[in-house]
Amino acid sequence: MYYVGIDLGGTNVAAGIVDGEGRLLAKASVPCPRGAEPIADSIAQAARLAAEKAGVEVSQARSVGLASPGNIDPEGGVVFHAYNLELDHAPLADMVTQRLGLPALLENDANAAALGEFVAGAGMGHKSLVAVTLGTGVGSGAVLEGKLYTGFNYSGMEAGHTVIHRGGRACTCGRKGCWEAYASATGLIRSTREAMEANPHSGLWRLAPTLDQVNGKTPFDAAQAGDAVAQAVLDEYIEDLACGLANLINILQPEVLCIGGGICAQGENLLAPLRSALNREEFTKDSPRRTKLCVAQLGNDAGIIGGAMVPLYR
Amino acid sequence: MYYVGIDLGGTNVAAGIVDGEGRLLAKASVPCPRGAEPIADSIAQAARLAAEKAGVEVSQARSVGLASPGNIDPEGGVVFHAYNLELDHAPLADMVTQRLGLPALLENDANAAALGEFVAGAGMGHKSLVAVTLGTGVGSGAVLEGKLYTGFNYSGMEAGHTVIHRGGRACTCGRKGCWEAYASATGLIRSTREAMEANPHSGLWRLAPTLDQVNGKTPFDAAQAGDAVAQAVLDEYIEDLACGLANLINILQPEVLCIGGGICAQGENLLAPLRSALNREEFTKDSPRRTKLCVAQLGNDAGIIGGAMVPLYR
Numbered sequence: 001m002y003y004v005g006i007d008l009g010g011t012n013v014a015a016g017i018v019d020g021e022g023r024l025l026a027k028a029s030v031p032c033p034r035g036a037e038p039i040a041d042s043i044a045q046a047a048r049l050a051a052e053k054a055g056v057e058v059s060q061a062r063s064v065g066l067a068s069p070g071n072i073d074p075e076g077g078v079v080f081h082a083y084n085l086e087l088d089h090a091p092l093a094d095m096v097t098q099r100l101g102l103p104a105l106l107e108n109d110a111n112a113a114a115l116g117e118f119v120a121g122a123g124m125g126h127k128s129l130v131a132v133t134l135g136t137g138v139g140s141g142a143v144l145e146g147k148l149y150t151g152f153n154y155s156g157m158e159a160g161h162t163v164i165h166r167g168g169r170a171c172t173c174g175r176k177g178c179w180e181a182y183a184s185a186t187g188l189i190r191s192t193r194e195a196m197e198a199n200p201h202s203g204l205w206r207l208a209p210t211l212d213q214v215n216g217k218t219p220f221d222a223a224q225a226g227d228a229v230a231q232a233v234l235d236e237y238i239e240d241l242a243c244g245l246a247n248l249i250n251i252l253q254p255e256v257l258c259i260g261g262g263i264c265a266q267g268e269n270l271l272a273p274l275r276s277a278l279n280r281e282e283f284t285k286d287s288p289r290r291t292k293l294c295v296a297q298l299g300n301d302a303g304i305i306g307g308a309m310v311p312l313y314r
Numbered sequence: 315m316y317y318v319g320i321d322l323g324g325t326n327v328a329a330g331i332v333d334g335e336g337r338l339l340a341k342a343s344v345p346c347p348r349g350a351e352p353i354a355d356s357i358a359q360a361a362r363l364a365a366e367k368a369g370v371e372v373s374q375a376r377s378v379g380l381a382s383p384g385n386i387d388p389e390g391g392v393v394f395h396a397y398n399l400e401l402d403h404a405p406l407a408d409m410v411t412q413r414l415g416l417p418a419l420l421e422n423d424a425n426a427a428a429l430g431e432f433v434a435g436a437g438m439g440h441k442s443l444v445a446v447t448l449g450t451g452v453g454s455g456a457v458l459e460g461k462l463y464t465g466f467n468y469s470g471m472e473a474g475h476t477v478i479h480r481g482g483r484a485c486t487c488g489r490k491g492c493w494e495a496y497a498s499a500t501g502l503i504r505s506t507r508e509a510m511e512a513n514p515h516s517g518l519w520r521l522a523p524t525l526d527q528v529n530g531k532t533p534f535d536a537a538q539a540g541d542a543v544a545q546a547v548l549d550e551y552i553e554d555l556a557c558g559l560a561n562l563i564n565i566l567q568p569e570v571l572c573i574g575g576g577i578c579a580q581g582e583n584l585l586a587p588l589r590s591a592l593n594r595e596e597f598t599k600d601s602p603r604r605t606k607l608c609v610a611q612l613g614n615d616a617g618i619i620g621g622a623m624v625p626l627y628r
Binding site for chain 1: 441442458459461463464465466467468469470471472473475476477478479480487488489553554557560561562564565566567568569594595597598601603604605
């Protein structure tokens with residue numbers, strides 16, 4: 001049995017043909033246009049390309065699962081708002097069904113990515129997983145007791161928008177002090193720039209001669225080279241990141257907590273101090289059963305695979 | 315069909331006979347001794363008394379569900395630690411089975427209380443509920459998709475031990491800035507005392523001439539009487555309480571979030587400003603579907619009813 005998975009991104013529409021165990025048999029991608037009709041056309045085109053690569057007909061697939069950014073209604077298959085894609089109350093699931101003749105299901109992209117990791121990545125063989133992605137924001141999704149968890153209002157697991165510093169940095173959501181404002185790559189870049197402005201002699205300025213040149217790797221590289229200001233930025237970053245992870249563990253006690261995003265390329269530079277902070281912060285730190293912290297395994301394929309698997313795990 | 319529910323408290327062992335719909339048919343309580351053997355005896359005694367009041371034999375019941383404080387192993391039916399009851403690795407479920415001849419199940423008391431509210435209280439007719447109790451600490455439990463949620467390590471939903479003020483007040487769990495340290499009745503009393511020490515002319519001193527006399531009602535009464543210091547304490551308290559509630563809503567999006575504990579006797583004095591804060595803080599504040607905030611309905615019966623219902627909702 002085949003399932004089509006679609007990951008709608010700002011740059012590309014990525015499609016994959018996935019089997020019932022979550023194995024990605026083939027994938028293809030096309031540039032992502034703007035607006036509902038062109039996007040639905042591109043989804044159909046990407047799905048057909050992926051099927052061709054897999055040596056199957058799209059009509060042999062059982063369903064299409066769409067992983068979409070923005071605010072969505074999974075029941076109605078409608079993208080309420082995805083501003084950067086110029087989607088506004090777009091009945092995307094129906095539009096894709098019209099084009100491909102297959103049942104189409106819509107899911108939030110962070111939830112789909114968590115499902116992908118659960119089925120075929122960091123969560124394989126486990127019963128529950130929380131996936132956190134550190135990027136422009138902090139995305140999160142959960143699979144609990146073997147089912148994708150979305151909550152009453154489908155936007156369950158907006159863990160990025162939980163406050164860890166009440167009254168702190170303004171967040172895009174309107175709150176102050178959200179985890180996302182500190183633990184995202186954007187948050188780390190902001191902290192790095194603030195430290196540079198306060199420390200004109202820091203070695204950070206050698207790696208990023210202007211503030212615009214700071215990226216998520218800059219403080220790691222500067223700390224590696226022995227810069228104390230960069231190390232202090234990272235120490236605070238790890239504490240903020242660990243704080244939100246410990247909050248999630250204390251609430252949900254998932255079997256696996258995986259983190260993804262470009263920063264995770266740091267590997268043990270990031271994981272070792274994080275684990276040490278969690279050993280101090282978890283409520284069940286003395287328990288024989290601990291949540292396993294690891295790095296997400298599927299990268300950009302998580303959304304495709306998770307999207308495809310939505311009908312089996314909703 | 316009957317189910318026995320037991321709520322183990324520091325003062326009393328409360329027992330109830332509950333039907334399959336969570337209706338409490340009769341209840342009885344006996345003083346709670348210390349140590350495993352005496353406690354198991356008292357549980358059996360309370361269960362028999364409740365059965366007698368209900369006009370049934372204990373042997374007609376299908377099971378006994380035990381709601382216990384402390385650190386427990388629900389699979390093995392063992393209370394690892396409940397220090398104030400002097401229980402240490404006590405195989406309480408087996409001990410109760412020996413005495414009553416019924417299968418016995420063990421559950422964390424906050425989880426059992428949440429299940430009680432779900433089946434027979436604030437969550438009746440809904441699919442998911444998070445229950446938060448504001449007492450000495452902040453207890454919490456969740457029923458998600460119609461099942462009691464306990465997580466991989468059984469201590470799921472330690473929401474009191476999520477940090478909202480990183481680096482803030484020391485918490486009993488070892489973290490700094492936990493929600494519990496601010497939003498519990500203990501936290502409110504501490505804030506009130508701190509404000510009194512800083513404001514020797516506050517009207518709070520008329521209601522509580524010594525710091526020992528401050529209780530959870532004191533700041534509400536003083537604010538009602540027009541004291542600005544008390545009002546400022548309450549304003550901060552509401553913000554802290556709302557902060558953690560919004561965090562939980564943003565993560566779990568439950569259909570119902572109920573709060574319990576003595577402070578909830580304040581009714582709209584507490585709920586009106588809380589709702590107004592949540593209208594600002596929730597990620598889905600503009601959504602047609604919002605989590606319903608309300609006060610827990612069952613009071614001390616929640617643990618008995620929830621304990622009894624454990625075998626049906628685990």
